[in-house]
Amino acid sequence: MALGERAYDVRIGTGLIDRAGAEIAPLLSRPRVAIVSDETVAAAHLAALQAGLSAEGIESVALTLPPGEGTKCWRELERVTEWLLAQRIERRDVVVALGGGVIGDLVGFAAAILRRGVRFVQVPTSLLAQVDSSVGGKTGINSPAGKNLVGAFHQPALVLADTGALQTLTDRDFRAGYGEVVKYGLLGDAAFFGWLEDNAAAISAREEAALLYAVRRSVEMKAEIVVRDETEQGDRALLNLGHTFCHALEAATGYSDRLLHGEGVAIGCALAFELSARLGLCPQEEPSRVRAHLTQMKMKADLSDIPGELPGAEALYELMGQDKKVVDGAIRFILARGIGAAFVTAEAPRETVLSVLRDGLAGR
Structure with a gap:
């Protein structure tokens, strides 16, 4: 570093x-x-x-x-x-x-x-x-x-x-960590995401060569961003893809074993791409592709995959307002123009975010 x-x-x-x-x-x-x-x-x-x-x-x-x-x-x-x-x-x-x-x-x-x-x-x-x-x-x-x-x-x-x-990890802990690996491909390296899709079986089997590459490429991507922006004044916020949703969901589930952090990140990435598609930033095929890969890896991909009750969409939105990424009272979202093309914005209309949350909750 x-x-x-x-x-x-x-x-x-x-x-x-x-x-x-x-x-x-x-x-x-x-x-x-x-x-x-x-x-x-x-x-x-x-x-x-x-x-x-x-x-x-x-x-x-x-x-x-x-x-x-x-x-x-x-x-x-x-x-x-x-x-x-x-x-x-x-x-x-x-x-x-x-x-x-x-x-x-x-x-x-x-x-x-x-x-x-x-x-x-x-x-x-x-x-x-x-x-x-x-x-x-x-x-x-x-x-x-x-x-x-x-x-x-x-x-x-x-x-x-x-x-x-x-x-030595349990399958659940391993898959939860994989949520962060997927995030790197989604935020800035479409070719890496494609490699993850192609090597899903090897990664699931924890084959040494596949794990070494997945970890090394993820660390390389994080290091490149941190060197540019150590204290998160700009580009480093990209590393929070999925985290605005995730942190609200973790708070809603009491930071408990109902939802592990990496599981929340995976669901959050899927929601961020769904929001991006509804805002016309990327084709609807992109969130579908994200969910397909998460499902391929037997991971949580939707709000319906979280056990137990969740608060309503408005309450979840309020929890997002406590996130560190709030600047001048505006919630900053990491959205995407496609896989590998994430960006930071405060221009996500409240009603569109609520519609994504309501539809996700309705699927429970």
């Missing part, structure tokens, strides 16, 4: 957790790190990570948190920060975030505010985290008012994306 003095490497491949000690050692002023993970990820990967560190003479202490989106909250932020202070983590030390997007966001934010900024290393273990949340320096927690409304831009010192860890 070419960000001047904040530049860092994003390493992608198999076996990176096992050799984490050799990868992290050059960053350390003393041979000791603090690791924060969640209970599920720790059971699968913490021992391997600590063994890899020990092999290079690096001591480690670890804290495990409950899994799930609910962990991205004030209470757990305080817990992590106070624990790091109790471990006497200094500004020149390194904190390791081992886990998915929740752990990466939370631990990155704790590192940003601890002693006014401590370095941290992302070791993302979910597909969503490897292709999106671990790269780019966005950290934060959720508030009752909305998702990711409290946070900081704090770039990691290193990202180790071990694609071997993706083999």
Whole structure:
């Protein structure tokens, strides 16, 4: 990631957790790190990570948190920060975030505010985290008012994306992460989206070569955009394709297991393309193609795929008004003139958005 003095490497491949000690050692002023993970990820990967560190003479202490989106909250932020202070983590030390997007966001934010900024290393273990949340320096927690409304831009010192860890994911978590992969093709690379369609079977089977390419191309696209716009003043907002709808749906479902973030992104992308078609920006065939691929991957593609009750269209629209992308009171949508041709606009009429939501809810 070419960000001047904040530049860092994003390493992608198999076996990176096992050799984490050799990868992290050059960053350390003393041979000791603090690791924060969640209970599920720790059971699968913490021992391997600590063994890899020990092999290079690096001591480690670890804290495990409950899994799930609910962990991205004030209470757990305080817990992590106070624990790091109790471990006497200094500004020149390194904190390791081992886990998915929740752990990466939370631990990155704790590192940003601890002693006014401590370095941290992302070791993302979910597909969503490897292709999106671990790269780019966005950290934060959720508030009752909305998702990711409290946070900081704090770039990691290193990202180790071990694609071997993706083999341990449940099918649902893997598919949810794939929602972010699809997003990259939809927002800026029609050829990549075509490759995803052609390689759906290999990706679903988690074939190593297919996973490596999907993760690498997604990270390349994110890096290109972040370098142009690190603090989201312009182009970086493109990375939020599907997220305006997604964040409203996550709030409506209480940030619970009813809807995982990547599932919301996939549904949000389908809704964004439907809205684009209704506004005459792209042919109706485009949202149909998006939904067809999501269905091909056995993913959630419509509001009707979300279990349980949802509020009405007007209530969902109000939740969108709490999104970070609201500027001067206007909701900014990422819409598209076609697959691979997304753009940012505040020119989506309220009634058209409501019609898309009403029709989606009517299909439930």
